[in-house]
Amino acid sequence: MRYISTRGQAPVLSFEEAMLTGLARDGGLYLPETIPQMTQEEIAALAGLSYEEIAFRVMKPFIGDCFTDDEFKGIIERAYAGFGHDARAPLVQMGPNHFLLELFHGPTLAFKDFAMQLIGQLFQAALGRRGDRVTIVGATSGDTGSAAIEAFRGLDNVDVFILFPEGRVSEVQRRQMTTPSEANVHALAVKGDFDDCQAALKDMFNDFDFRDEVKLAGVNSINWARVLAQVVYYFSSAVSLGAPHRKVSFTVPTGNFGDIFAGYVAKRMGLPIEHLVIATNQNDILHRTMVSGAHVKEGVSPSISPSMDIQVSSNFERALYYAYGQDGSAVAHEMEALKTEGGFTVSQGALEFLRETFLSGRASEEETSATIRAAFAATGETLCPHSAVGVKVAEENLGTTPMITLATAHPAKFPDAVEAATGERPPLPNRMADLYDRSERFSAIDNDLGAIENLIRERIAT
Numbered sequence: 001m002r003y004i005s006t007r008g009q010a011p012v013l014s015f016e017e018a019m020l021t022g023l024a025r026d027g028g029l030y031l032p033e034t035i036p037q038m039t040q041e042e043i044a045a046l047a048g049l050s051y052e053e054i055a056f057r058v059m060k061p062f063i064g065d066c067f068t069d070d071e072f073k074g075i076i077e078r079a080y081a082g083f084g085h086d087a088r089a090p091l092v093q094m095g096p097n098h099f100l101l102e103l104f105h106g107p108t109l110a111f112k113d114f115a116m117q118l119i120g121q122l123f124q125a126a127l128g129r130r131g132d133r134v135t136i137v138g139a140t141s142g143d144t145g146s147a148a149i150e151a152f153r154g155l156d157n158v159d160v161f162i163l164f165p166e167g168r169v170s171e172v173q174r175r176q177m178t179t180p181s182e183a184n185v186h187a188l189a190v191k192g193d194f195d196d197c198q199a200a201l202k203d204m205f206n207d208f209d210f211r212d213e214v215k216l217a218g219v220n221s222i223n224w225a226r227v228l229a230q231v232v233y234y235f236s237s238a239v240s241l242g243a244p245h246r247k248v249s250f251t252v253p254t255g256n257f258g259d260i261f262a263g264y265v266a267k268r269m270g271l272p273i274e275h276l277v278i279a280t281n282q283n284d285i286l287h288r289t290m291v292s293g294a295h296v297k298e299g300v301s302p303s304i305s306p307s308m309d310i311q312v313s314s315n316f317e318r319a320l321y322y323a324y325g326q327d328g329s330a331v332a333h334e335m336e337a338l339k340t341e342g343g344f345t346v347s348q349g350a351l352e353f354l355r356e357t358f359l360s361g362r363a364s365e366e367e368t369s370a371t372i373r374a375a376f377a378a379t380g381e382t383l384c385p386h387s388a389v390g391v392k393v394a395e396e397n398l399g400t401t402p403m404i405t406l407a408t409a410h411p412a413k414f415p416d417a418v419e420a421a422t423g424e425r426p427p428l429p430n431r432m433a434d435l436y437d438r439s440e441r442f443s444a445i446d447n448d449l450g451a452i453e454n455l456i457r458e459r460i461a462t
């Protein structure tokens, strides 16, 4: 299996090289040259298998011969052993034709654990074999950072630096990032928003001297391995509702577009998905793009679903690659316009492709809150604000096909928003009950590329 860049000008890599590389050297994102297909019989045969067995069958064709079958099976087993639910990603019924896919039973209580626990294991295996070490830098609006720290804390061959927007993550999210005591963990509070953190990260990848000097690696969903791991739960949930004999639809709370893009990959592999619905909060660039075709940045506006406070949505580039007929130069042109002019208008053909592939909707702050309240009253299910954005948009798109909404985080990560909506404060699981008592350690830093790079250089030299 070979991996190519969305912008068409970077070296073609194997799975392992693409995983360790992160962002392509032409600024693009890696994608498999061809997407492997699963036959209807192969999909039907997933019914009744464990999550781990489904993960192996779905991901193996993308890995090529980078890991032996036994190695890869061991990696998958270890990745999900720490999850707090035997099903890993259980489905809960919300209404006659509406299901919630609970993706928050991993160690840091968000869907990021599905991919991050896996790539923690994959990095360890690959770096161990190569006798190499890397500097991982991640940008987070709250959940990626804690999941990455959990997956890489204490490892000998990795330093992990997480850039988070100061004052714009929940207290639980911040404490998850700032309380680990391992020396290889570095939480940096950046004066800016998530888009600033992600832009700084991409600038670091495009600064080749720095990139090569520190052996930069990335674990945001710019990394193909992150997206791949997220494809699995589309299969596990669809099959448990009768796929491939019955179609299903998905609604996905969306920010950086990694999770819903994983659903698109599942569909291209052969999973019979009727609709993939993008659900945004008030930072609704993706919904606006689907409505008007104009992909134009506005400032990030803080919301009660802070992990989705994103305007520059990285993985939208991967969708554009297919929308523009796999023309890397067209993608590069639009991405340059986004960076230098603040936006671009999607071509008519590409817009038609996007509208055939995705539906979209947005939830205001009031609608998000009202959805948390209504779901709690009607079903007893406590939604986190991100999942509530999904449920609100899903309810507008219910039909005869079963709808699965992705519940992307545990409500206890956002206790203020949940308490304001329901009157009840969701408790943290017992194993995290002392989170508020642990001491915090982080560095505040300006949104200044040179300052961030220097801090990273100094820390890895000590």
Ligand SMILES: Cc1ncc(COP(=O)(O)O)c(C=O)c1O
Pocket (backbone or CB within 6 Å): 110, 111, 142, 143, 144, 221, 253, 254, 255, 256, 257, 258, 259, 260, 307, 308, 386, 387, 408, 409
């Ligand atoms: C809780 C939660 N929900 C939804 C999202 C959006 O997912 P994506 O960035 O893959 O679109 C995020 C952040 O990525 C998140 O942390």
Ligand SMILES: N[C@@H](CCOP(=O)(O)O)C(=O)O
Pocket (backbone or CB within 6 Å): 139, 140, 141, 142, 143, 144, 145, 219, 220, 221, 222, 255, 256, 258, 307, 308, 314
């Ligand atoms: N919502 C994310 C933002 C980064 O997304 P990623 O999937 O690209 O890592 C977060 O919580 O950090």
